Amino acid sequence: MPAQAILAQFEAAAEGPLSWATEWKRTHGTRLLGTFPMHFPGEMAHAAGCLPLILQEQQDPITVGHGMIYPFYCGYTRSIVDQACKGEFEALDAIMFGDHCVQVLGAADVVRAKLPNTWVHFYQLISSMSDPWSLSRARETFAQLKAGIEEMTGQPLADDAIRSSIRLFNRNRDLLRQLYELRREGRIQFSARQMQLAVKSSMVMDKALHNELLKQLLAQLLSARPSTGSGVRVYLSGHFCQAPKTGILDLIEDCGGIVVDDDLYHGTRFISTDVDEVGDPLTALAQWYLARNLKVPCPTRVDQKADWETYLLGAMERAKAEGMIVLMAKFCEPHMYYYPEIKEAFERRGVPHLLIETEHELNMLEGLRTRVESFLEVVKRRAGAPTRRVA
């Protein structure tokens, strides 16, 4: 399949996740298990024969949802409530989640109230990551989740099935990491928008299908001769539950930035860490849960062994990024807490960064253009040399 056709498939799943999943359910007869982002393992749902689907912020204006939640909530939370109120989750057989961001919990209560015939289950993941009991508690939670899935499907969930799904998911992460590495090295041309579509569609599509498409895409990208481009090498940070609007990604690149890496949830954060494929799968998932926070620290967790700001400075260096753009979803409390830590660390090191507060309602693009252009000029001036050539 041509690369453009593959990307079109990714786009269809990424931009219309519920339609894509509903059609998959119709044609394959699988149950749909929706999850909230950010730390919930889809592997177990897949092993139970379900299609795990990470529920996404939709582009539609929020309307009836405002009758169930205040406007001072992040776009993701408001969008989820809005979708539930509009009946858009009707095709889901279950929604399961484990993160306890206070805003998402508010959405969860509304979702359960609006979907009385859907299994809306909560399995609280311990968010304090460096306690002596963090690992055992995470395993206990995954055991409860396993029991919940078994109750929903009416079938026992075998360890071998979970291991098999773990292998499939690891392969998916590996393929996406290859895309990242090739882009970082300048060996392929792949825009920030295209990268987001590749990762976001993985949160929706059947993993075996997604793997197959990724393999074909990688082969074609590698065989094409990359055109050399120039621009300021930009690192994107932030945006957890919801994907940044692709309009913002396009704008950054239109202004002369080249996105070379990120720690976005719809990016590196999602694919950073693999699960051990042998041994007890519940222990492996619990270890994965703790390990990924050390690999790419998450501000929604507390972990005395992790430093997000230190990670970001290192990641920028590895990617040879010249400036960082922080995308903060408005009202995102974890990000608001950690931003001063990042700001101080970057100021101390003299690394330029720009904070952009984003909203569900995309009404600030032109104002943003001026800020991004100015920022990229500042980065260029600081570099004190002609713009670095890419590839």
Next chain:
Amino acid sequence: MSTVASAPVKANRLKTSSLNNQLVNDYWAEVFEAKQNGKLVCWYEGVAINPLMQAADVAWVHGEAWSALLAARNNEEPAQTAAEHRGYLKELCSYARTHIGCGVLAQKRGAEASGSSFADALGAGLLGERVPAPDMFISAYPYCSTGQQWDEMLYRLFGKRIPIFNISVPWVWGNKKDSQYLGGSEFNEAVQFMVRQLRECMNFIAEHTGRKYDFDRLCEIMSYVKQAGRLRMEAMDLCMAKPAPASFFDWTTSLAPVNFIKGGPAIVDYFTKVKAEVQERLAAGEGAVRNEQYRLFWDGIMNWNKIGWLANKFAGYEANMVAGRYTHMGFWHEWESIDVQDPLAGMAINYLVCPINLSAPLMIEEIIKLCRKYEIDGMVLHAARTCRAFSNPQYLIAEAVQKRLGIPVAFIEGDMVDESFYKDEIVSSRVEAMLEAIESRRRAGIAA
């Protein structure tokens, strides 16, 4: 009926409230002197785990209580400004912003310890600067993820050198069919998990004090807490009477003794006197507001900047705020569950069923019971701008009480300790509309 507040009317507040002020003042005076008296100081947030520290002779600073005190005494702004200067945005929990701002101030006094570029943000001599710097942190935040992150930020602000202990409080959600208030297999498992962590927390405290943990002392403290909890609930029950002799605002100003004041004879004495005053008023037919026409329920957290203002405002409407989620569904309200010989499970139960940690279906049932018990005519929902923990279920609560009890509601906007979010004219218009709706229902013979 008076739906427009006329000349200033004062609420008939309980006289015993002044005793609470004395307890609070004495408590903070002792905290300010803690270092000079050779005590370690623990900063903590969330549920009332202070008995754990008290039993080990450690002084404690409850972040929310401290922020509320600053707001109640109009001294919150410098700390909030210090936090904003460091980069914390205004939409962040105002309790946290205020407390973290105090961390910035405390660093200033600690001088070289800081490393913060904003340590010089404030002048000297402010109340917010008097809170002693921590020797340990304990985080025990129910439901609200922001609480745990707030403590983590303090840990980082103080250079990651001060030991921190996290108690993870499970949300009472209810996946299973046997889930119910105070019961079911998930709830029981959560209680056991909490007990394990409380034991570990005692070990943590013992490790840092260098002394064996005094469990017998904890039991003794909890016996006072239990008595205080019982007396408070009994006093509040007396407000089923019409007119209600005390109001939600009285119970709000009486939270300190069941939240962070030392567990001892003083808190029992306090609630004994409060209950006696309520009984006296009951015998005399004296209400908390003059000519009680409306009995209201307050959903949401308190607006500490406006406590007296709001008490008088509602008194002006002849509306008695009889009960509330904040006061009636927390603060050792499940005192009966405390076994004074082995109090950990009872403590865990009270922490788990605090006013934000129940999922909406369980919470709504408890609120409906209270509305029926106190014969509520209308509900005021305080949408605290930076407290999503309290604001989260409010539309579901409003929907349920309107459908099931037929009572009108009014949403008002404000905040815990950031006064800028409060807009009085909007509050007035919404409350007046609700009172009109109550009147309308009465005229139609729908309600008493």
